[in-house]
Amino acid sequence: MFLGIVKGEIVSTINHPFYDGRRMLVCDRIDEHGKPSGGYIIAVAAVDAGVGQRVLILDEGNGARQVLANSSGPVRSVVVGIVDAVEVET
Amino acid sequence: MFLGIVKGEIVSTINHPFYDGRRMLVCDRIDEHGKPSGGYIIAVAAVDAGVGQRVLILDEGNGARQVLANSSGPVRSVVVGIVDAVEVET
Amino acid sequence: MFLGIVKGEIVSTINHPFYDGRRMLVCDRIDEHGKPSGGYIIAVAAVDAGVGQRVLILDEGNGARQVLANSSGPVRSVVVGIVDAVEVET
Amino acid sequence: MFLGIVKGEIVSTINHPFYDGRRMLVCDRIDEHGKPSGGYIIAVAAVDAGVGQRVLILDEGNGARQVLANSSGPVRSVVVGIVDAVEVET
Amino acid sequence: MFLGIVKGEIVSTINHPFYDGRRMLVCDRIDEHGKPSGGYIIAVAAVDAGVGQRVLILDEGNGARQVLANSSGPVRSVVVGIVDAVEVET
Numbered sequence: 001m002f003l004g005i006v007k008g009e010i011v012s013t014i015n016h017p018f019y020d021g022r023r024m025l026v027c028d029r030i031d032e033h034g035k036p037s038g039g040y041i042i043a044v045a046a047v048d049a050g051v052g053q054r055v056l057i058l059d060e061g062n063g064a065r066q067v068l069a070n071s072s073g074p075v076r077s078v079v080v081g082i083v084d085a086v087e088v089e090t
Numbered sequence: 091m092f093l094g095i096v097k098g099e100i101v102s103t104i105n106h107p108f109y110d111g112r113r114m115l116v117c118d119r120i121d122e123h124g125k126p127s128g129g130y131i132i133a134v135a136a137v138d139a140g141v142g143q144r145v146l147i148l149d150e151g152n153g154a155r156q157v158l159a160n161s162s163g164p165v166r167s168v169v170v171g172i173v174d175a176v177e178v179e180t
Numbered sequence: 181m182f183l184g185i186v187k188g189e190i191v192s193t194i195n196h197p198f199y200d201g202r203r204m205l206v207c208d209r210i211d212e213h214g215k216p217s218g219g220y221i222i223a224v225a226a227v228d229a230g231v232g233q234r235v236l237i238l239d240e241g242n243g244a245r246q247v248l249a250n251s252s253g254p255v256r257s258v259v260v261g262i263v264d265a266v267e268v269e270t
Numbered sequence: 271m272f273l274g275i276v277k278g279e280i281v282s283t284i285n286h287p288f289y290d291g292r293r294m295l296v297c298d299r300i301d302e303h304g305k306p307s308g309g310y311i312i313a314v315a316a317v318d319a320g321v322g323q324r325v326l327i328l329d330e331g332n333g334a335r336q337v338l339a340n341s342s343g344p345v346r347s348v349v350v351g352i353v354d355a356v357e358v359e360t
Numbered sequence: 361m362f363l364g365i366v367k368g369e370i371v372s373t374i375n376h377p378f379y380d381g382r383r384m385l386v387c388d389r390i391d392e393h394g395k396p397s398g399g400y401i402i403a404v405a406a407v408d409a410g411v412g413q414r415v416l417i418l419d420e421g422n423g424a425r426q427v428l429a430n431s432s433g434p435v436r437s438v439v440v441g442i443v444d445a446v447e448v449e450t
Binding site for chain 4: 097098099101103104105106109114118129130131132133141142151152155162163164167
Binding site for chain 5: 181182183211212217226227228236238239240241242243244246247258260261262263264265266267268269
């Protein structure tokens with residue numbers, strides 16, 4: 001798992017029905033200090049995260065499907081938590 | 091999941107029967123602003139996407155097989171949606 | 181699997197219930213000589229590792245769920261061992 | 271999935287019995303224009319590809335096992351097709 | 361799958377019981393010509409490989425568990441073969 005920051009959402013009208021009504025968040029990857037580390041991911045919101053929030057991202061299909069309660073969904077990446085703090089030694 | 095732009099297709103006559111009649115799209119990876127981010131992927135079209143369209147790509151085998159309704163197919167990457175807009179803060 | 185060094189933990193109050201009571205460790209990736217190799221991972225503690233310890237990290241969902249005795253958990257990365265020594269030829 | 275070009279084979283006498291009689295191809299990764307993109311992969315031949323041929327490679331365990339008709343094989347990477355042409359806009 | 365060269369082992373006393381009695385090899389990644397390509401992996405020895413030997417590495421959980429005859433083991437990376445030769449065109 002890794003950290004991201006929510007930047008926005010994608011809008012898609014032609015897609016697999018699994019995505020109907022689900023928010024697909026654009027999340028930039030960040031390092032443990034909150035700085036962008038390069039790259040992004042499109043992740044389904046399993047918790048209600050908004051733009052600017054730091055989040056915990058799971059990038060694994062079987063767990064993602066379980067979280068979203070859909071055993072056959074075409075999904076790999078989900079936002080599974082909102083991060084309040086990252087406590088690391090400096 | 092991540093974003094791509096459809097660049098074309100591959101043609102393959104000698105392959106696993108699973109691929110018969112399926113379009114295998116060449117998709118360049120793009121960032122959230124639509125710019126090529128390096129790299130490409132060959133993804134089966136689960137939605138009918140054409141050259142130049144921005145798409146959502148799932149790169150995970152179990153979900154890909156479910157989308158394509160084939161529990162034993164040799165597949166990992168599928169185009170699962172056409173992206174109308176990427177709404178991100180700038 | 182690969183090696184990491186525990187740097188701290190993340191604090192998250194809004195998340196999937198699976199994470200309740202579990203420590204989510206921030207681990208920097210290190211090479212076989214103990215030097216940071218770039219990147220980090222957020223891994224659930226399956227053994228009781230503390231800040232500064234070298235650990236063995238498994239980044240795979242099905243095994244992670246088995247270790248944590250939760251067949252449906254949204255998890256991919258776990259700390260599965262504390263490393264006493266890395267014995268390599270130099 | 272991605273494209274490769276077959277460069278040769280590996281020879282291994284001490285290995286898991288699954289590999290007995292299977293060709294393990296050394297494939298360089300190539301981009302959509304046929305140029306080496308860096309890196310290689312060792313992939314089991316599920317179609318009969320020879321040195322110099324462009325191939326489609328699947329790098330996913332569950333699909334690879336199904337293609338090779340062995341539900342417990344230690345395999346992740348397979349050559350699943352020979353590529354006749356890559357039709358992309360330039 | 362990819363190639364590596366065995367550099368040593370890790371020693372870990374506090375870990376998941378799955379690892380008891382198993383050798384965990386430190387393997388540097390090498391290219392098809394035998395040169396280090398950067399990076400390493402910790403892989404469980406499914407064949408009896410020693411320091412300095414070139415090996416074939418599988419980095420996939422479900423296959424790794426089958427090779428090690430443990431359906432619930434926390435493992436993703438295994439050494440599945442000793443490589444006698446890599447025959448590539450030059």
